[in-house]
Amino acid sequence: MRSILVLNPKGGSGKTTLATNIAAWIAGQGKRVALADLDKQGSSNDWLAVRPDNRPAIIRACEDSKTVRVDADIDYLIIDSPAALHGKKLAKFAHNAERAIVPITASAIDVRAAERFFHELVSLKKKINRKIKIVTVANRVREDTRAAARLEHYLEHLRLPDGRELPYLSRLRNSQNYVTAAERGLSIFELAPSKTFQDREQWVPLLKWLAQH
Numbered sequence: 001m002r003s004i005l006v007l008n009p010k011g012g013s014g015k016t017t018l019a020t021n022i023a024a025w026i027a028g029q030g031k032r033v034a035l036a037d038l039d040k041q042g043s044s045n046d047w048l049a050v051r052p053d054n055r056p057a058i059i060r061a062c063e064d065s066k067t068v069r070v071d072a073d074i075d076y077l078i079i080d081s082p083a084a085l086h087g088k089k090l091a092k093f094a095h096n097a098e099r100a101i102v103p104i105t106a107s108a109i110d111v112r113a114a115e116r117f118f119h120e121l122v123s124l125k126k127k128i129n130r131k132i133k134i135v136t137v138a139n140r141v142r143e144d145t146r147a148a149a150r151l152e153h154y155l156e157h158l159r160l161p162d163g164r165e166l167p168y169l170s171r172l173r174n175s176q177n178y179v180t181a182a183e184r185g186l187s188i189f190e191l192a193p194s195k196t197f198q199d200r201e202q203w204v205p206l207l208k209w210l211a212q213h
């Protein structure tokens with residue numbers, strides 16, 4: 001089983017949006033996918049609850065005191081983490097994850113919070129999977145704004161504080177399609193292609209990375 005952790009302690013950065021869209025995209029590729037919602041707000045579980053039966057199934061995974069439990073036949077586990085995930089709890093989930101995606105929105109406050117978070121992640125050292133592959137995604141980008149250009153520049157040059165690479169994969173625009181999909185238990189890949197082609201295009205690098213072995 002492969003596991004993908006979506007995390008950023010900053011609230012509202014797009015963790016649930018990415019986790020649910022990734023889960024639905026992978027399920028659409030014929031894989032068995034489990035989605036774990038670690039957030040007491042339960043947004044991913046709410047999304048699963050309204051997901052139509054005629055769409056590729058996604059299994060709800062549960063967290064116990066040590067880890068996230070899933071059946072042996074699951075191909076992918078997607079973990080949607082809560083805001084303010086720090087310290088021991090962050091280490092607990094980053095310990096087993098193979099890959100992590102950090103969505104960041106374009107504001108100075110969010111960028112500074114992300115910097116502090118990367119320092120914390122590196123300071124956890126042995127408590128996290130040393131081979132974990134971490135990438136960033138710019139989310140809710142309002143094109144042609146200075147904030148978006150600054151975020152893009154920042155992410156393109158970003159490395160983890162210990163010097164490791166931190167590839168910047170995709171820039172996702174601010175789009176009502178994410179809101180519409182979320183309301184209906186769907187992903188943007190399950191809405192009309194004619195309405196979502198710009199968004200789908202922006203996901204291509206991230207999807208390629210997800211498909212890599």
Ligand SMILES: Nc1ncnc2c1ncn2[C@@H]1O[C@H](COP(=O)(O)OP(=O)(O)OP(=O)(O)O)[C@@H](O)[C@H]1O
Nearest residue numbers: 011012013014015016017083140173174175178179
């Ligand atoms: N690219 C986008 N375009 C438009 N709306 C978006 C986009 N990404 C996220 N949103 C909306 O922004 C809000 C916050 O997104 P989301 O819930 O995914 O963030 P989160 O990081 O999971 O938040 P929390 O920290 O509270 O769990 C939601 O209403 C979501 O629908």
Ligand SMILES: [Mg+2]
Nearest residue numbers: 015016039043
């Ligand atoms: Mg969330």
